[in-house]
Amino acid sequence: MLVSATEMLQKAKAGHYAVGQFNINNLEWTKAILTAAQECNSPVILGVSEGAGKYMGGYKTIVGMVNGMIEELGITVPVATHLDHGSYDACLKCVEAGFSSIMFDGSHYPIEENIAKTTELVKIAHDNNMSIEAEVGAIGGEEDGVIGRGECADPDECKMIADLGIDFLAAGIGNIHGVYPDNWEGLSFETLDAIQQKTGDMPLVLHGGTGIPDDMIKKAITLGVAKINVNTECQIVFTEATRKYFEEGKDKVGKGFDPRKVLKPGYEAIIAKVKEKMELFGSVGKA
Numbered sequence: 001m002l003v004s005a006t007e008m009l010q011k012a013k014a015g016h017y018a019v020g021q022f023n024i025n026n027l028e029w030t031k032a033i034l035t036a037a038q039e040c041n042s043p044v045i046l047g048v049s050e051g052a053g054k055y056m057g058g059y060k061t062i063v064g065m066v067n068g069m070i071e072e073l074g075i076t077v078p079v080a081t082h083l084d085h086g087s088y089d090a091c092l093k094c095v096e097a098g099f100s101s102i103m104f105d106g107s108h109y110p111i112e113e114n115i116a117k118t119t120e121l122v123k124i125a126h127d128n129n130m131s132i133e134a135e136v137g138a139i140g141g142e143e144d145g146v147i148g149r150g151e152c153a154d155p156d157e158c159k160m161i162a163d164l165g166i167d168f169l170a171a172g173i174g175n176i177h178g179v180y181p182d183n184w185e186g187l188s189f190e191t192l193d194a195i196q197q198k199t200g201d202m203p204l205v206l207h208g209g210t211g212i213p214d215d216m217i218k219k220a221i222t223l224g225v226a227k228i229n230v231n232t233e234c235q236i237v238f239t240e241a242t243r244k245y246f247e248e249g250k251d252k253v254g255k256g257f258d259p260r261k262v263l264k265p266g267y268e269a270i271i272a273k274v275k276e277k278m279e280l281f282g283s284v285g286k287a
């Protein structure tokens with residue numbers, strides 16, 4: 001069922017676990033993540049960056065593909081299609097295309113402008129039965145060409161944005177997208193604690209899930225994180241498995257050149273990775 005992410009994340013926050021947002025890149029990615037979620041009986045959020053949206057042929061194509069898979073693969077767990085780090089215009093496009101959730105990333109605007117734009121989009125999203133995530137404190141690293149440094153959000157600004165009626169909040173706590181550098185100082189639990197104290201029941205979102213040690217993930221969940229975004233890690237295991245296929249010369253054996261055979265190890269690697277994360281986040285059996 002394609003649903004907004006509000007209910008699944010409220011339940012996750014109350015139940016002290018987190019729902020994974022796994023970013024999709026193509027049909028194989030989508031099918032792998034939906035299959036893993038169904039096998040784990042876990043709710044799931046399919047993240048779509050603006051770049052991935054363009055790559056896959058537009059937001060409407062994605063909605064059609066996901067709805068088709070839900071029906072034809074017999075997916076019964078709650079699924080949300082969620083725009084990841086959307087601009088104002090991309091949010092409007094996803095509303096029109098039939099997404100069930102959007103993230104407006106106004107973290108690079110002055111706080112007043114972030115508030116004004118978020119306020120408008122909250123109304124539009126809710127009028128369309130969609131959930132909306134907002135961001136305070138830029139989350140660093142490189143994501144689809146957007147480069148920033150890991151920041152720690154100001155808890156008072158988090159409270160201001162949370163009070164606009166958004167459904168979940170992404171706040172920088174020293175996390176970054178992509179692989180963490182060797183000298184990364186880890187998550188700031190002090191900041192996370194302060195944010196949760198100000199924002200109460202609001203489900204908090206941890207971006208940059210790739211490479212955060214398991215014990216930090218578990219601690220973040222105890223401090224109010226109810227959604228964890230993972231993208232790069234699926235890309236890495238997909239590419240490793242695909243490379244191995246070629247290195248072992250499997251493309252040269254029989255009909256090993258068939259793209260359905262070529263992409264299978266990567267597809268299976270994504271299923272295994274997503275299941276591992278669902279176990280870690282505690283969302284298994286929570287559908």
Ligand code: 13P
Binds near residue numbers: 047207
């Ligand atoms: P990673 O690529 O570091 O897993 O981050 C994903 C993310 O936060 C998407 O918004």
